[in-house]
Amino acid sequence: MRDTTSILPLSVEGLTFEAGGKRLLDGVGFALARGGVTALIGPNGSGKxxxxxxxxxxxxxxxxxxxxxxxxxxxxxxxxxxxxxxKPVMLRRSARANILHALAAIGLSRSDRNARCVAALERFGMTDLATRPARLMSGGEQQRLAIARAWAMAPEVLFLDEPTSQLDPGATRQVEEMLLALKAEGVTLVMASHDMGQVRRLADRVLFLNRGGLVEDAPTSAFFETPASAEARAFVAGDLVW
Amino acid sequence: MDVTQALSAAFGLVFGGDHAFYAIVGLSLTVTLSAVVLAALIGLPAGALLALARFPGRGAVIVLVNGLMGLPPVVAGLIVFLVLSRSGPLGSLGLLFTPAAMVVAQTLLVLPIVIAITRQLIEDLHGEYREHLASLGLTGIRAIPTLLWDGRFALATAILAGFGRASAEVGAVLIVGGNIAGYTRTMTTAIALETSKGDLPLALGLGIVLIALTLGINAVTYAASRVGARFAG
Amino acid sequence: MLTKRHLMTAGAALLVLGAAAVAQDSRPSATTAAPAGTRFITVASTTSTVDSGLFNHILPLFKAKTGIEVRVISQGTGQALDTGRRGDADVVFVHARAAEDKFVADGHGGPRRAVMYNDFVLIGPKSDPAGIKGSRDIVAALRAIQTKAAPFVSRGDRSGTHQAELTLWRDAGIDLAATRGSWYREIGQGMGAALNTAGGMNAYVLADRGTWLSFRNRGDLDILVEGDKRLFNQYGIMLVSPQRHAHVKQADAQAFIDWVVSPEGQKAIADYKVGGQQLFFPNATDSGA
Incomplete structure (x- = not known):
């Protein structure tokens, strides 16, 4: 009997981070409701x-x-x-053992672990890879395994930090398909991305960060069609943002 | 004396059916392997702890452990001797001049190697795994089992290095074991004894057997860890 | 995957069993040489008695008679007496009269019983740079070595042989502290190591006859001086004081001492020969020894 209490909404208020006398994140605030894909975008070092x-x-x-x-x-x-x-963190074990390890770490019983692991591999068509050493798989396979591993933990919210930035277009497409499947299941996704095409394809909402501050928070189509700020306009246009 | 004499002495020892010799080999292996197992049981968790823990004086502890890798066996032997002597703090245990005392002395020699190499390996591995493990709630010492298991093939090298040091040393086992015939005589103390008796071919023959054993154990462990590492990636 | 894990578990279990086996071994009641329940005593003795093979000859006889195993640690006399002083042995069996008397006088053990003697021989290279070969006067020979500054290897380890050597230098009227030069080489090691070193450096060295006769790596070395009364080397045996060290196995240790000085033990010592030569001459009945 799983407790179905929702952890959402998430309310982020005045998020600030300083290191070495520099303010790297400055009062970021937003609310996150259930469902959908939220993209965090912005230049390098913006705080995504x-x-x-x-x-x-x-x-x-x-x-x-x-x-x-x-x-x-x-x-x-x-x-x-x-x-x-x-960069997916793959333990020096088989694909299957990677998933089982995560499930054991969060405290699931042995039978639950096995059942969920089998389900995750089947869900994403990775059963054939089950016994392969995870670190010998391709970058795309590794990232798909990382997502399957996360999915096996049955999260309500999944954070992704530029999950396809190191992948070739084919692997990127496979990962995006997985993410759309998760979205369809009702998992709430929050992802950082540099790939504006990907953001347009996947995201329902865009949070645009620049120099540690949240500059814009808008539906994806609105953000790309009518950016409200000068920085966002420049960023969308591909200009350097300062 | 020439090498053929030594080789024939080695051959004679191995195939001669001399029970005293087999007992010496058996004792050497048992003492050294026990010391290595003990050092691993203590040193792997301790090294991992040192890799993950942050406390004042941590740098000094790391320097100390690294330095102790070069602890001269006679010094380790002397320390154990003084502690286990009937006039020492643990004298009532009656362990001096027993195989157990030799195990203790060799554990002391192997431990710094295991701790130092483990600390380095686990620190590197943790750098790679830290965020994922933290995401799973495995922070602090709860990360240790995963790190030790995933570092197992690299850690085998640390343990082999310790084994090499223990199996080769004579100073510590001589002092705390006493080289008693049939009881605490090991390969290395027997070599020292035969050398002092001037029977150099026999001493060298024993040396050849010892080297062959050490090589064999290293080869097997190396091969096993290579196969395993290939599997684990 | 499963089988691999099982193999590893089995391997680990084996190793732990091995450790347990050693722990078992190390209990005083068990030895690798004998079944559990063996009675044993520990004897601190000198390299000369061990390296010459005397113990290999007499200990099995004693064990057959009494069932007591004797574990011998071979050290220099000074170190062996220290081992007794610390209580790490039950019996001390050494050869340096003055040090033995002090050991007894200080209450560390005793009484001292005379057991046997052997003799020292002056070993040197056949080329004999000091020209002493054939002499029966050890004192004159040492003076010649010092005068010619011929290389001489000293044990330098407080052993009975080292102490005997120092006494002989004094008898020769040579003050080592004042006159020694690079010709006098202290190595701080046992008899065998001293002989190996002397062989390597073409040096003179004082050795006990027993170790010399069993020594295999003679190379160019030979006996140059022997037969001087001053070269006789008396062995004594002492029980470590049970008053000081309660764990000393008084009964079994005393049984060993009694056997060594008994006619049977004395005969066993006399019977030990290397290359047809008797090494040790029992004299337990000689009241002056």
């Missing part, structure tokens, strides 16, 4: 990755607050949000 990591609890903000509807986004002892990194 920092924002994701703080939402996921990997880093503590210097000031500000990440407020889940349920404390820390944990329901019944299980963390209901997961994260996929730019």
């Amino acid at each position: 990755s920092l924002t994701l990591r703080m939402c996921h609890g990997l880093m503590r903000p210097s000031a500000g607050h990440v407020g889940w509807a349920v404390a820390d986004g944990i329901v019944g002892g299980l963390k209901r949000h997961a994260m996929v990194f730019q």
Whole structure:
């Protein structure tokens, strides 16, 4: 019997991060409701990755607050949000063992682990790869495995930090298909991306960050058609943003 | 003396059916392997802990452990001797001049190697795994089992290095074991004894057997870890 | 995958069993040489008795009679007495009368019983640069070595042989501290190592006859001086004080001492020969020894 209490909405307020006397994130705030794909975009160093990591609890903000509807986004002892990194972290084990390890880490029973692992591999057509050493798989296979591994944990929210920036177009397309499938299942996705085409294809909402501040928060089509700020206009146009 | 004499001595030892010799080989392997197992049981978690923990004086501890990799065996032997002597703090255990004392001394020699190499390997691996493990809630010492398991093939090298040091040393086992015939005589102390008796062919023959054993164990472990590493990527 | 994991588990279990086996071994009641329950005593003795093979000859006889195993640690006399002083042995069996008397007088053990003697021989290269070959006067020979500054290897390890050597230099009227030069080489090691070193450097060296006769790496070395009364080397045996060290196995240790000085033990010592030569001459009944 799974507790179906939702950890959403997520309310991010005044998120600020300072390191080495520099303010890298400056009062970012937004609310996240259930469903859909939210894209974090902006130039390098704008604070996209920092924002994701703080939402996921990997880093503590210097000031500000990440407020889940349920404390820390944990329901019944299980963390209901997961994260996929730019460079997938693959343990030195088989694909299957990678998934089982994550499920064991979050405290699932052995039978639950096996069932979910089999389901995840089947769900994304990776059953053939189950016994392959994960680190010997291609970059695309690794990222798909990372997403399958995250999916196996049944998260309500999935954070993704530029999940396709190191992949070739074919692998990128496969990963995007996976993400659309997750979206269709009702998983709430929050992803950082540099790929504006990808943002247009996947995202329902855009958060545009520049120099640590949230500059624009708009529906995707509106953002690309009528950017409100000069920085966003320049960014969309492909100009350098300062 | 020439090398053929030594080789024929080695051959005679291995195939001569001399039970005293087999007992010496058996004791050498048992003592050294026990020391390596003990050092691994202590050193792997300790090295991993040192890799992940942040505390004042951590740098000094790392320098100390790295330095102790070069601890002279006679010094390790002397320390264990003084502690286990009947006049020492643990004298009542009656362990001096027993195989157990030799295991303790060799563990002391192997431990810094295992800790130092483990610390380095785990620190590197943790750099790679940290965010993923933290995402799974495996922070701090809860990351250690995953890191040790995933570092197992590289860590085998650390353990082999420790094995090499223990199997080759004579200073520590001589002091704490006493080279008692049939009880604490190992390959290396037997070599020292035969050298002092001037029976150089026999000493060299024992040396050849010891080198062959060490090479064999290294080869097997190396091959196993290579096969495993290829599997794990 | 499953089988691999199982193999690893099995391997780990084996290693742990091995460690357990050693732990078992190390209990005083068990040895690799004998089944569990063996009685044993520990004897701190000198390199001369061990390296010459004397113990290999007499200990099995004692064990057959009493069932007591004797574990011998071979050290220099000074170190062996220290081992007794610390209580790390039950019996001390050495050869340096003055040091033995002090050991007893200080209450570390005793009483001292005379056991046997052997003799020292002056070993040197056949080329004999000091020209002492055939002499029966050890004191004159040492003076010649010092005068010619011929290389001389000293044990330098406080062993009985080292102490005997120092006594002989004093008898020769030579003050080593004042006159020694690079010709006098202290190595701080056992008899065998000293002989190996002397062979390598074409040097003179004082050795006990037993070690010399069993020594295999003679190279160019030979006996140059022997037969001087001053070269006799008396061995004594002492029980380590059970008053100081309660764990000393008094009964079994005393049994060994009694056997060594008994007619049976004395005969066993006399019977030990290397190359047809008797090495040790029992004299437990000689009240002056």
